[in-house]
Amino acid sequence: MKKPSLSTIFFSIFIILMIVPQTRMPIQEGISKIRVALFSPSALDEDQQTQLEPFTYRLIALDGTPADVEIGKGKVTFISYWATWCPPCRAELPSIQELYTDYGQMVDFVLITNENPDVIRKFLNKKQFTLPVVLPQMETPAALLERTIPTNYVIDKTGKVVIKEQGATDWSSDKIRETLNLLIGA
Template sequence: MKKRKIKINDIIFVVFIALLLIPQTRTPIQVALNKLKVAVWSPSISDTEDQEQVVPFEYAVQELNGIPKRIAIGQGKVTFLSYWATWCPPCIAELPGIQELYADYGDNVNFVLVTQEETEKVQRFITKKGYDLPVYIPQMQAPELLQSNSLPTNYIIDAKGAIIIKETGAADWNSAKVRTLLDELLLN
């Protein structure tokens, strides 16, 4: 039987697997891999005939400071709706792009970032990362069209309630394609 020589690729592979098994290094590696995806993956815009329509509603949520709020969805204002979590590597990877989009469009678009986590944990995460995002805890179940079992799941909903984008998984929300879409939706 012939002896197999150990190659550098074998060593790198074993080290990579070992790092994925260690909890302290697993999340940073997963976030980095998802950032690579975000760098090249822009959300897909639904064809007009495939766009589903949300019946306009008011989303009952709670701000991180405990103040209840109702946000109109599909009632005259474009909405960016995101379901995410602080423990979710794809969510963490796409948040910088969402932050940049919010910085430029936050006055004209409803940004609704929804998480089921404890408010203290979310607030620590947001503060540590330096984000200024409108994060909410849901106080009701969203309509079935806007429910998802996957994180992250993001929607862009026009002012009349049409779901223009539904994207599951990390994506580049600060892309030229998304910005052009928002500019068009805000003109209509």
């Protein structure tokens, strides 16, 4: 009988670790962090930017208070659809937190999830995130509806989708900051 090669042994161990739930999440999150380190979103080409009709996104904060956000009514908006159980979402949240820390007063940040508020609060506390996480109180607008998380949008003051990005990415990059500075007029 042939002795297995070292690469076969490592591959087998990797497969086993991906099957076990306790090790799968950290491995997937680590792989997603590599993507975050390598990719930063760019503004869409002008012909790919979608113009939304101004609307009020009906939302509720984790404490149960209304947290409605006006989209396309004079303020730049960052929308993120995410979940605590999603490894790519977890991988990009530190960069979103950095961006929120620096731009939270100038940009409406809206991190939308459908999870249990207790689960979300526990996750945010553990990671020491201060992000404005909200729960939707209406159907997702058709122009923002995607089946993939994370899906993130940067929407300008008039409601134009300037950036749309699916998958983990670096939201605290110089490229994103330059785009936000242009959009807010800084």
